[in-house]
Amino acid sequence: MIKRLKVSLVGNPNSGKSTLFNRLTGLNQKIANFPGVTVEKKTGSMTINSGDGFDYQIDITDLPGTYSLYPKTLEEQIPFQVLCDPTNESHPDVTVIIADGTNLKRSLFLCSQIVDLKSPAILVVNMMDQVTKSGVEINFIRLSKELGIPVIPMNARDGDGIDFLKKAIISKITVPENDFIDTALFAPEVVQSIRQSVKLNSNYVAFQIANNIDQISFFNDRQERRAQIKEILNRHGFDHSIMQASETLKRYEVISLLVKQVVKAKNAIPSKEKTFTKKLDNLLMHRFWGYFIFLAILFVIFQAVFAWAAWPMEMVDEAFTWMSIKVHDAIPEGVFNDLLVEGILAGLGGVVIFIPQIVLLFTFIAILEDTGYMARVSFMMDKLLRRFGLNGRSVIPLISGVACAVPAILSARTIASWKERLITILVTPLMSCSARLPVYALLISLVVPDHKYLGIIGLQGLVLFALYLIGFIAAMGSALLMKFLVKAKERSYFIMEIPVYRMPRWKNIGYTIVEKVRVFIFEAGKVIVAISVVLWVLSSSGPGAAFKDVKSQLETADPADTQLQNHLAAEKLRLSYAGITGRAIEPIIEPLGFDWKIGIALITSFAAREVFVGTMSTIYSVGGSDEDIATVREKMMAEKNDKTGLPQYNLAVGWSLMLFYAFAMQCMSTMAVVRRETGSWKWPLIQFAFMGVLAYISSFIIFRILS
Amino acid sequence: MQGDFKKLSEIKLGESAVIESFTDDTMKLKLLEMGCLPGEVVTVTRFAPFGDPMAIAVADSMLSLRMSEAANVLVSVRS
Numbered sequence A: 001m002i003k004r005l006k007v008s009l010v011g012n013p014n015s016g017k018s019t020l021f022n023r024l025t026g027l028n029q030k031i032a033n034f035p036g037v038t039v040e041k042k043t044g045s046m047t048i049n050s051g052d053g054f055d056y057q058i059d060i061t062d063l064p065g066t067y068s069l070y071p072k073t074l075e076e077q078i079p080f081q082v083l084c085d086p087t088n089e090s091h092p093d094v095t096v097i098i099a100d101g102t103n104l105k106r107s108l109f110l111c112s113q114i115v116d117l118k119s120p121a122i123l124v125v126n127m128m129d130q131v132t133k134s135g136v137e138i139n140f141i142r143l144s145k146e147l148g149i150p151v152i153p154m155n156a157r158d159g160d161g162i163d164f165l166k167k168a169i170i171s172k173i174t175v176p177e178n179d180f181i182d183t184a185l186f187a188p189e190v191v192q193s194i195r196q197s198v199k200l201n202s203n204y205v206a207f208q209i210a211n212n213i214d215q216i217s218f219f220n221d222r223q224e225r226r227a228q229i230k231e232i233l234n235r236h237g238f239d240h241s242i243m244q245a246s247e248t249l250k251r252y253e254v255i256s257l258l259v260k261q262v263v264k265a266k267n268a269i270p271s272k273e274k275t276f277t278k279k280l281d282n283l284l285m286h287r288f289w290g291y292f293i294f295l296a297i298l299f300v301i302f303q304a305v306f307a308w309a310a311w312p313m314e315m316v317d318e319a320f321t322w323m324s325i326k327v328h329d330a331i332p333e334g335v336f337n338d339l340l341v342e343g344i345l346a347g348l349g350g351v352v353i354f355i356p357q358i359v360l361l362f363t364f365i366a367i368l369e370d371t372g373y374m375a376r377v378s379f380m381m382d383k384l385l386r387r388f389g390l391n392g393r394s395v396i397p398l399i400s401g402v403a404c405a406v407p408a409i410l411s412a413r414t415i416a417s418w419k420e421r422l423i424t425i426l427v428t429p430l431m432s433c434s435a436r437l438p439v440y441a442l443l444i445s446l447v448v449p450d451h452k453y454l455g456i457i458g459l460q461g462l463v464l465f466a467l468y469l470i471g472f473i474a475a476m477g478s479a480l481l482m483k484f485l486v487k488a489k490e491r492s493y494f495i496m497e498i499p500v501y502r503m504p505r506w507k508n509i510g511y512t513i514v515e516k517v518r519v520f521i522f523e524a525g526k527v528i529v530a531i532s533v534v535l536w537v538l539s540s541s542g543p544g545a546a547f548k549d550v551k552s553q554l555e556t557a558d559p560a561d562t563q564l565q566n567h568l569a570a571e572k573l574r575l576s577y578a579g580i581t582g583r584a585i586e587p588i589i590e591p592l593g594f595d596w597k598i599g600i601a602l603i604t605s606f607a608a609r610e611v612f613v614g615t616m617s618t619i620y621s622v623g624g625s626d627e628d629i630a631t632v633r634e635k636m637m638a639e640k641n642d643k644t645g646l647p648q649y650n651l652a653v654g655w656s657l658m659l660f661y662a663f664a665m666q667c668m669s670t671m672a673v674v675r676r677e678t679g680s681w682k683w684p685l686i687q688f689a690f691m692g693v694l695a696y697i698s699s700f701i702i703f704r705i706l707s
Numbered sequence B: 001m002q003g004d005f006k007k008l009s010e011i012k013l014g015e016s017a018v019i020e021s022f023t024d025d026t027m028k029l030k031l032l033e034m035g036c037l038p039g040e041v042v043t044v045t046r047f048a049p050f051g052d053p054m055a056i057a058v059a060d061s062m063l064s065l066r067m068s069e070a071a072n073v074l075v076s077v078r079s
């Protein structure tokens, strides 16, 4: 027989909830060493065999961290809604509370609130390895008795204690008998009146409702109920902040006594982690060296991404060329062959080749996050970023925006002030993400000579670095502008916990990278294949007699006369549907130095930037007729401007295009996530327009200057 | 000891003080739930490069807060 159970993991930020979640479900939630990694709820499942004929199918929900049941930031709303709204789809049958054993007092605060909700709960005391190392002993039996719920010691990193937890989850858990503290004492009439009007488990649930009446989504469909309760609150002059403060103080008073009874610091040595952290911080957070080291780390990352990735990239390139030739030879000549080889394979190759660089970039970011260094960078940058209307916590979105803007924008949830969060969301897409890398690299190889300075520093690498820097400067400049335009309602905060340093978990980082690369290839691949096919159809068919005429001329033309062939193929493309569209927008983009062929690429890469390479290769293989497989780069190199007869991709056009891709919002996924995070289409549309104008003006100026 | 309250933002690097009270309600709730309780000893462990924000050691954790936030926390210096 199968029984189903719903379990939620709640606890303070950075206490190891996601680590435990991954252990239990075998999934791969992001883990890192700073508070606020998980900002969305995520559900997974596991089965537990009880040994007496029952199989338990357990749905486990990993939640963002929170310090209390009084949410203060957006991500803290989620555990609150799940626990305090009985109609929530993830409302648990069993709540598993994860405490950080090295910070038991604060963890017990949230725990005691959940105990008072009077629903089945288990306390997991995590980080036991560190607790033991620092010579501290915890009396779990006593703790369990006092709280009235099962308590399980755990080391989620290594998996010690997992089996006990599984057993506890499927055992019959009774709700705690006694209140941890009786909150009715603070507001007796209010608690009583609420309990009379709604059926509730405990006094504390009533007290919770009184404090959070506007936030509990349960009352969204029960507005008359909400009004009724608000009336009760008004009548008794219920003051939220006094009530919450009294509750907090009372809880900590009881917890202090409890901790004295159950925690024995036998030979309390300051834990190795803490001493080590202090020493390392003296260096890494030093007034001067702190910044210097941060810049040095960034520089090393960029150099490494371009130097170390060169060799594997060549291998990928060769593998793709080899494959293209094989496929080209294996399938009969014709439209289908061209589509497969020169549209899809070339488009995919243009993206796949960047995997080595993306892997390196992601690895470095993951290491910075998993050691705990990112929290330090936030700390050091807060004052600087505040001048630009941002927050120290904006560091994480900005840096992870170099990989991809979508998760970066989600991570801005931990910023408590709406204005700072909004500005962070609006400027993050200006950071050069990994989808721009293929575009930059192709264009740089076309227009920037391969000079070397001092033997090691390459000019092409420098230009690439400059493009990233330009993206960052644009982000900061725009932030400054928005700081004056966006009206602020609330004050901003920077109260954040700084974790101890931890050794990164290589296996965890490895899994994360594999997962990210898989998603990248898969997502990019889908779009590229789809757009290649559509583009192929649109560029090899066209309206009217003129197109038909050229097409039949091309078919009957003398194969030996390559000049005529090329001329006819180009004419055919010009008259095709794609060509017509490109020519329609040509007047708008001509001032930037772009012709209608680039116009087609701009349209196709509206949905995703990395489509650029595939589009270019499709266009140039339809537009030319040479039989040998030249790379996109060679084809673009050979392209002549219709009017001047000089190479089309000169320095001016190259830079103009690069700046356009650096600034323009060409990513549907980013727009969708901005809409979700800001709640309306207003901001993504403003962002789209702003970035578009910025891109147009910058390209226009650079094109004028260079040509 | 009485009457000698200072703002947390006025405490020097490396010095300790005892939390007494808060002058701002929102900040108070946020700090209380993170374990900054009246009676707890705080030690100023670090200032960011431009002197703001500051890092404090309180209970078992290290917290960062801005000077403007620390100005809302009244402390007494132990003699």
Ligand SMILES: Nc1nc2c(ncn2[C@@H]2O[C@H](COP(=O)(O)OP(=O)(O)OP(=O)(O)O)[C@@H](O)[C@H]2O)c(=O)[nH]1
Binding pocket: A011, A012, A013, A014, A015, A016, A017, A018, A019, A020, A030, A031, A032, A033, A034, A035, A036, A037, A038, A039, A063, A064, A065, A066, A126, A127, A128, A129, A130, A154, A155, A156, A157, A158, A370, A502, A505
């Ligand atoms: N030493 C030790 N470290 C642990 C243990 N469990 C988790 N960690 C580390 O603690 C850090 C935080 O772990 P996460 O699982 O991301 O914590 P979380 O509770 O999901 O954090 P948020 O999502 O930010 O709320 C990571 O660096 C983990 O490797 C443990 O039992 N012992």
Ligand SMILES: [Mg+2]
Binding pocket: A017, A018, A019, A030, A031, A037, A038, A063, A064, A065
């Ligand atoms: Mg997490």
